[in-house]
Amino acid sequence: MIEPEIKKIFAIPELRRAEKFLDVILPPELLAGIKTCAAHWGNGAFSGCDAVAAGIDANMLYRRGFLDYVSGSKKPGAGQAYCAAFFKIANFYTRLDVFVLSEYGTYCTISEEARQELDAWYFDAYYSRLDIDAGSAPTEDAVFTLSETLQFIEHETRVPYLTHCDCRALAALSNKCAKPLRTCITFRNEPNTSVHRGLAQCITKEYAKQAVVNADKSGLMHRVNSGTICNCCADCCYLSRAAARRAAELNVSTYIRWPLQNKRVQFDNGKCVQCEVCVERCPYKLFSHTEDGICVDSAWCAGCGLCVNTCAAGALLLCSV
Helix, strand or coil: CCCHHHHHHCCCCCCCCCHHHHHHHCCHHHHHHHHHHHHHHCCCCEEHHHHHHCCCCHHHHHHCCCEEECCCCCCCCCCCCHHHCEEEECCHHHHHHHHHHHCHHHHCCCCHHHHHHHHHHHHHHHHHCCCCECCECCCCCEEECHHHHHHHHHHCCCCCEEECCHHHHHHCCCCCCCCCCCCEEECCCCCCCCCCCCCCEECCHHHHHHHHHHHHHCCCEEEECCCEEEEECCCCCHHHHHHHHHHHHHCCCCCCCCCECCEEEEECCCCCCCCCHHHHHCCCCCEEEECCEEEECHHHCCCCCHHHHCCCCCCEEEEEC
16 A cells, blocks of 8 residues: 555555556555655755665666756766766556566566556646647657658758657557557657666667568558657557547537648559559558549548558548648
8 A cells, every 4th residue: 555645745646446456556565665855855966875775776776767857957978977966756657667568478467457547647747738729839840751751861960769659559459459559759869768767778779770661561650750760550549539529528629739740642543443552551541442443532631641551542632831
């Protein structure tokens, strides 16, 4: 049983179906470290030397998502004093994210109804952090085609890292999604990122490009911002789910579509050979096969290009909008 004060400090939500699995997500031996931190410093910052004096392995708790680095501090490296790093207690949101990335096999042992509750809670928490406004996009994320994504990697000067897609790791099992999970590429290595916590694999540009190509072949579209390439599906991706909720909540005819998009598919019925590959490939199910042939509702096209990439007849083309 987790004490109410620790629940408050670590922002642990009230859960019904997942409550009995909290010991899996928050192992008592690790939560004990948080109790010690709370007893000494509450929600305040403390140094690595403070942690040592209190018998706490702060770096381990940081890697596991129980602690955060305080803004401005640096992870101790060669020749850098451990005391130079400052930590603070993280929260359940951060720990759950790290948990599914680093202990996915353990996460899979949790019951399906508990995973569904955790996914729903995490998505609600994610969505609540967005600024939902009809006149602006909540984030800088934009839909890229395969070729645009490969160009982005080629021109990027930072080191790429490969990691699991956290939103899909949370949702894929419940959604019966069999697409690969280790698909996201990040160039961000600052404190409190998956790279800084040691959860990502350092890769080459060529490896990153091949990872994107493989994701595309698997039917995953590409969302890109200044530091991350998210290769994901429409069912699991938090961006897709948040975009759908945002559209429903705004309920207006004109608003900034998000993730940002600047292309739309154009269909040439005369070239179509009725192979139906586009019907299977479109993540938003915009293609259908009727008695009159293939039809497409292009008004809701996100411009990802998954259908165009595999149209052997050349009946599909992406046009700027």
